[in-house]
Amino acid sequence: MTNAHESLTLQLLEWAAAAPRSRTELMEAWKSTCPRLSIWEDACADGLLGCGVGRDDRVLLTEEGRRRLRARAQAR
Secondary structure (H helix, E strand, O other): OOOHHHHHHHHHHHHHHHOOEEHHHHHHHOOOOOOOOOHHHHHHHOOOEEEOOOOOOEEEEOHHHHHHHHHHHHHO
């Protein structure tokens, strides 16, 4: 069973993999008012997502992020 944080992280990875996304789109879609819920920041820190510093820079899944999505698909 996955915990809530892991489930949200996998949702973020699926969202990012579904279509080209900019950092601005990521920030808008995954913003949080709770400092303890930083899914996108954690995904970047865990090496699951890569993104530039500019607002229009693309958000990309890393190889580890793609591996996590494949593992989830196989578990289903």
